Amino acid sequence: MRIVVLAGGIGGARFLLGVRAYAREVGAEVTAVVNVGDDLLLHGLRVCPDLDSVMYTLGGGADPERGWGRVGESWTVKEELAAYGAEPTWFGLGDRDVATHLVRTTMLNAGYPLSAVTEALATRWQPGVRLLPATDDRLETHAVVEVDGARRAMHFQEWWIRYRAGLPTDRFVFVGADAAKPAPGVLDALGSADLVLIAPSNPVVSVAPILAVPGLREAVAGTPAPVVGVSPVIGGAPVRGMADRCLAVVGTECSAAGVGGLYGGRSDGGLLDGWLVDTTDAGTTVADVTVRAVPLWMTDTDATVAMVRAAVELAGSGRAA
Amino acid sequence: MRIVVLAGGIGGARFLLGVRAYAREVGAEVTAVVNVGDDLLLHGLRVCPDLDSVMYTLGGGADPERGWGRVGESWTVKEELAAYGAEPTWFGLGDRDVATHLVRTTMLNAGYPLSAVTEALATRWQPGVRLLPATDDRLETHAVVEVDGARRAMHFQEWWIRYRAGLPTDRFVFVGADAAKPAPGVLDALGSADLVLIAPSNPVVSVAPILAVPGLREAVAGTPAPVVGVSPVIGGAPVRGMADRCLAVVGTECSAAGVGGLYGGRSDGGLLDGWLVDTTDAGTTVADVTVRAVPLWMTDTDATVAMVRAAVELAGSGRAA
Numbered sequence: 001m002r003i004v005v006l007a008g009g010i011g012g013a014r015f016l017l018g019v020r021a022y023a024r025e026v027g028a029e030v031t032a033v034v035n036v037g038d039d040l041l042l043h044g045l046r047v048c049p050d051l052d053s054v055m056y057t058l059g060g061g062a063d064p065e066r067g068w069g070r071v072g073e074s075w076t077v078k079e080e081l082a083a084y085g086a087e088p089t090w091f092g093l094g095d096r097d098v099a100t101h102l103v104r105t106t107m108l109n110a111g112y113p114l115s116a117v118t119e120a121l122a123t124r125w126q127p128g129v130r131l132l133p134a135t136d137d138r139l140e141t142h143a144v145v146e147v148d149g150a151r152r153a154m155h156f157q158e159w160w161i162r163y164r165a166g167l168p169t170d171r172f173v174f175v176g177a178d179a180a181k182p183a184p185g186v187l188d189a190l191g192s193a194d195l196v197l198i199a200p201s202n203p204v205v206s207v208a209p210i211l212a213v214p215g216l217r218e219a220v221a222g223t224p225a226p227v228v229g230v231s232p233v234i235g236g237a238p239v240r241g242m243a244d245r246c247l248a249v250v251g252t253e254c255s256a257a258g259v260g261g262l263y264g265g266r267s268d269g270g271l272l273d274g275w276l277v278d279t280t281d282a283g284t285t286v287a288d289v290t291v292r293a294v295p296l297w298m299t300d301t302d303a304t305v306a307m308v309r310a311a312v313e314l315a316g317s318g319r320a321a
Numbered sequence: 322m323r324i325v326v327l328a329g330g331i332g333g334a335r336f337l338l339g340v341r342a343y344a345r346e347v348g349a350e351v352t353a354v355v356n357v358g359d360d361l362l363l364h365g366l367r368v369c370p371d372l373d374s375v376m377y378t379l380g381g382g383a384d385p386e387r388g389w390g391r392v393g394e395s396w397t398v399k400e401e402l403a404a405y406g407a408e409p410t411w412f413g414l415g416d417r418d419v420a421t422h423l424v425r426t427t428m429l430n431a432g433y434p435l436s437a438v439t440e441a442l443a444t445r446w447q448p449g450v451r452l453l454p455a456t457d458d459r460l461e462t463h464a465v466v467e468v469d470g471a472r473r474a475m476h477f478q479e480w481w482i483r484y485r486a487g488l489p490t491d492r493f494v495f496v497g498a499d500a501a502k503p504a505p506g507v508l509d510a511l512g513s514a515d516l517v518l519i520a521p522s523n524p525v526v527s528v529a530p531i532l533a534v535p536g537l538r539e540a541v542a543g544t545p546a547p548v549v550g551v552s553p554v555i556g557g558a559p560v561r562g563m564a565d566r567c568l569a570v571v572g573t574e575c576s577a578a579g580v581g582g583l584y585g586g587r588s589d590g591g592l593l594d595g596w597l598v599d600t601t602d603a604g605t606t607v608a609d610v611t612v613r614a615v616p617l618w619m620t621d622t623d624a625t626v627a628m629v630r631a632a633v634e635l636a637g638s639g640r641a642a
Binding site: 100103 | 364365366395397398401402404405406407416417419420421423424426427430442445
């Protein structure tokens with residue numbers, strides 16, 4: 001059995017812990033196609049927040065309290081950069097994390113594509129799932145904001161972290177998406193999958209940038225495998241983060257039904273065969289999509305495995321049955 | 322009064338502490354022309370060991386015990402790089418130090434020359450002397466070694482740190498020197514100096530790479546100011562480091578007389594008007610050079626100021642008098 005998961009950062013990483021545990025039980029192979037829209041260049045270093053969240057979490061090196069970055073992290077480099085007055089200062093660049101970015105940046109500058117670099121970094125972390133960036137090309141999520149009367153595109157991370165998603169924006173753009181190609185292995189994985197899962201990640205700024213890579217949305221829509229999504233919204237509020245603000249930007253209600261409708265039913269030109277919502281949201285309907293309600297709080301790996309099992313069952317009960 | 326000092330790393334930095342203190346007493350301006358032959362690219366970062374030793378030491382941020390690097394340094398990034406198997410592992414890249422290299426590398430990649438970057442970094446450290454790299458161009462000291470029967474050039478830092486100067490070499494080469502130009506300000510400083518001092522740095526791999534920049538040796542030899550050198554060898558042994566091994570490579574005796582002769586007398590086509598040796602080496606002679614013996618152990622700033630005062634007096638007693 002081959003499972004492909006479209007995933008963002010922290011929520012995607014936690015979901016993948018459950019997918020990996022389930023896959024070990026049943027002897028399945030897992031490929032994670034991870035968002036790169038949050039990637040940015042900081043002090044000359046290529047930082048891939050989502051790939052690293054997934055890698056660190058699956059590799060046992062993530063900080064479970066903070067949710068992002070490395071456990072036991074220190075901040076000497078960041079403090080020193082600030083002492084030099086080096087901008088930006090709003091990004092949490094930890095010392096341990098810096099080493100990852102140094103290795104990555106050195107390899108990228110030597111000509112290796114991000115997918116090869118990710119594979120090389122993973123030899124240390126042994127995440128137990130195949131990690132693929134959505135694309136090896138530059139694809140950056142920007143928020144279009146108005147600052148001092150002038151409209152400009154601001155990197156999503158600056159909008160999200162520095163301004164706490166508080167600057168009015170009316171849209172997100174995926175810079176470079178037009179010219180991006182799916183990373184090697186992504187289309188093959190989707191084409192030969194037995195199940196495609198959309199992790200409970202931010203649909204607007206984690207999953208949408210993955211789907212913005214030309215050919216990638218079509219590959220999900222066209223895969224012979226069933227596609228099941230997991231709602232990142234429970235009872236009208238995002239499980240984590242400020243997804244409500246992102247949903248508002250694209251005019252989507254912050255609800256399990258809203259996000260399900262955003263992805264859309266496959267027979268209707270959308271992506272989903274099945275949509276998993278929390279029991280709080282039982283009764284949710286999405287046109288042409290089989291909806292099932294189960295507990296969606298990823299409190300521990302067992303709870304997450306139960307979600308994955310429910311997604312697999314939902315897949316089996318629908319179109320793929 | 323304008324004083325120009327040719328300096329390497331640790332010895333040069335300690336000497337400059339004395340020059341700065343002397344200059345403050347008499348109201349002089351100090352320009353340090355610093356070796357860049359030790360500079361190297363590590364994990365994508367441009368590291369300038371000598372410029373940093375001088376900057377940290379004069380800025381009060383150097384580790385006084387270790388002699389190099391930052392006081393209160395931590396080694397998280399280095400340990401993490403090793404965990405990734407990233408080479409090389411033999412260089413002591415501390416966390417605080419990494420921030421300096423990140424700022425420098427980012428500015429260099431943005432197109433600023435090393436001299437401008439050095440000035441920018443110095444706005445934090447306020448070294449109290451003007452720091453100039455000998456050149457903005459790439460000039461790297463390599464040792465020519467034989468490894469497994471094949472001759473090859475090895476970066477000086479690898480030869481020095483990794484192999485503890487223990488690999489047989491028959492010469493040093495200054496890669497890039499032919500095409501290098503003195504950094505902006507260097508020739509002007511030498512041309513308008515009232516005194517030029519050669520710090521008690523390694524003559525073969527700290528001072529020689531400075532002089533290897535085309536036009537720089539000529540500017541020292543041709544300056545209207547007196548030129549006084551301070552011996553880095555006391556009683557036949559280098560004050561610090563493994564200068565004896567470097568001197569052996571160029572066939573020079575490890576003695577105050579040997580190094581003085583290597584620089585040579587100015588009227589004889591060399592550089593020196595005066596040569597300061599330690600009292601242990603009283604009686605040393607160098608052809609066409611006025612030699613004076615005073616205590617040369619830089620045990621503290623007062624002792625070093627006394628050395629500088631002796632150098633100034635020696636300058637006044639000779640050709641410039």
